[in-house]
Amino acid sequence: MADVFTFPEGFPFTLLDVSGYNEQPFDVSADLLTASGNILCALVLGKRFDHGDTRFQHLQTTLKNLGAEIVKWRCPFMTYIPIVQDPAAKLRIYSDEVRQFIREEIDLHRLNLDPENPRDFIDYCLLQLDQQDGGGTWLKEDNVVYIVQDLFIAGIDTTAATLTWVMLYMILYPEVQQKVQAELDCVLGATKPSLAHREQLPYTTATIMEAQRIRQISPMMFMRQADESTRLRGFDIAKGTHLILNLRSVHMDPVAWPNPEVFDPSRFLDADGKVVNNPPSFLPFAAGRRNCLGEQLAKMELFLLFSTIMQHFTLKVPEGAPTPSTQGIFESLSMTPAPFQLCAVSR
Template identity: 50%
Template sequence: MFSALLSEVSIRTIAVFLVIFLTLLVFFKRRKNLPPSPSGSWPVVGHLLALGRAPHLKLTEWRKQYGDVYTVRMGMEDVVVLNGYRAIKEALVDYKDAFSSRPNVYVLNLVSGFGKEIAISKFNQAYLEKRKFAYSALRQLGVRIGPGSMEENIRDEARQLCLKLSEQGDAQPRDITDNLTVSVANIICSMVFGKRYDYDDEKFLELSKIVNKLVASVGSSQLMTVFPFLRFIPGVNSTNRILLECIEDVHEFLRQEITKHRETLDNENPRDFIDLILTELQTQEKTDCFTEENIVWMIQDLFVAGIETTITTLRWGLLYMVLCPEEQQKVQAELDSVLGTDHDVPTLANRSQLPYTEATIMEIQRIRAIVPLSAPHAPNEDTTFRGYDIPAGTQVFPNLWSANMDPEFWPDPEKFDPRRFLDSDGKVVTRPESFLPFSAGRRVCLGEQLAKMELFLLFSSLLKHFTFKLPDGAAVPSTDGIMGFTLVPPIVNMCITKR
């Protein structure tokens, strides 16, 4: 009996050790002919400790030693990093057939409904159809230059923003983030819901709150991105629970709006994005591309991507204006010379007349890439790139920061200098190399055109009507940024003086 028991224990022990051995073999076996990897990778955590809280900076630093293409260990996975304009363009544009998909990353899958939206879904026929519809819908709703464009909606929000700042007075320094959030969120609301909200509307405040909470939850889920099994560990899985709750709250709000739209839908006269997608749902044969559930995820995509990124860019812009008052004065002088004493907000037709203003916005986007590491790409199939073998599904990170801050293209890259984007005749350089604020290739930002319209009209309106500066004696704010969902600037209380 004892012998039998010993035998059973031995068999179990051997089985356990065998399982552990095979697991370790799978996790730690390095694939052959991957790009070189920096030293200092630790078991289980890989290079995470070395990457720290500013991974874009460390990855850019490693470029000097390991080249434009190398591999890092994120936890127990190999991740290929692309550095510099040439490598990123080669992969995302020249090799677009190979690098246009997305990897399986739990948190990204979670916030995308496992491929039900657009930005994070795999590259397949469903993705192509959803993106084609969204692009067409945005153009139909006015995300274009010319008559019937979104320009007037954006200008209306710019007027409301300037009016609100004027009403608040200039007695006390204050942070402008909440005001920017209302303006940008209302632009998305007018496009998606067909209406804007007052600043103190309870429904609007509720939507803003849950979207902000969702964005913050994604930003705080980075550890779970690398170690998805943490969602099963009691006591440390609160991040996953909060993220799920945020998604459900956003979806509940959106479902209510969709229900209201369905009750008053006129297929011949669509009012907004919801109407267009409901009409599409009725006219299309039932496919995986357009379902009731997909509608909610696609609209969430517009809110999460369309609000946070624009607000963050504007916040960086105003921070650099208070840090570089001489540049602020140049922009204001140009605005005054073109617009004169007109108290209205600028138009898109003014853009060609305001090259220094346009160049300043481009320099803001360059010097602080709000998404330093683009959303991860992945090859659909085993791919050879620059002599290295990259297996299908491998995470590939384009390090956009390394392109936007490359001293080969941008001398003294930490210096804020809009003249980088002006040619010898003082005109804007329209397609500068190594400038990738919206990424590149097939997964380039769907909202690029809208973002450009918003940034120009809101930024130029603010500087036309106000001067921004730090309070006397205030400490100089840091420009390092804080990594989360985006690279955000610190909260800065500014003196906002009406011009």
């Protein structure tokens, strides 16, 4: 991935700067969605969009609507509701719009493709298509379109939702926020955070992991189907049975996580203060052969964006505002907090 994509100069502050709100209350979720969307666009399209770009805004809205329709298909019974004559109609409409956007970008890439200097994921795919010379058919342009669509669906909303949860818990647990900032100040000073700093910032990393544990953006994973009959922990599972992983039950299991509703990053630190990698009962990116392919990119984004925000701002509940709820809602593919506002005070 490093051969294809390099984070831009000044990243991530160039993609997410909330100083323009002048310490006034605002909803951070839209800015986080734009930032995560631009990161993926830089990787896939080789460019980022201005925050007010109407074409980019339309893409974000379409992806959000598409995610909401996909969520409905987690519940097969929707097909049998009489008033829903064609439950997949909107799903097809939004999918077509996203694919049209991608095809337009592919056409633009073809106009100035330099085989010696590929710029992004689409360029590499186009070069592969050209190299096949009609002799190989394992990759077609339609495949590229669908791959990019999957990257957009799985990689934008999910990262933004996770970061929104982290921001919420920072204003609810100011003592945790202070510990994160103290660690950043001690290790970084005025230096910009980089991926090389991750091992030196264990509490910062653990805070992100605790947010992923306590509020899963996908508490009920996508449905799978048993390929053959089997027996698991005393239960007989017949071939063809539809299975859904209840991730919430894993992350909120009091046996694995004492007082699971308490936000406590120290759960992910060992006796030496180092991060406990791959702890049992922690599956934010699922597991097995079908786990999240974008896990490593997501971890990089989360770390860089979160550490940069914490380095430059202290987040607070607006004066006189009620305490935000930690109950999640589904407006799209990921579970997000109910709308809330915060103030970002420059440090």
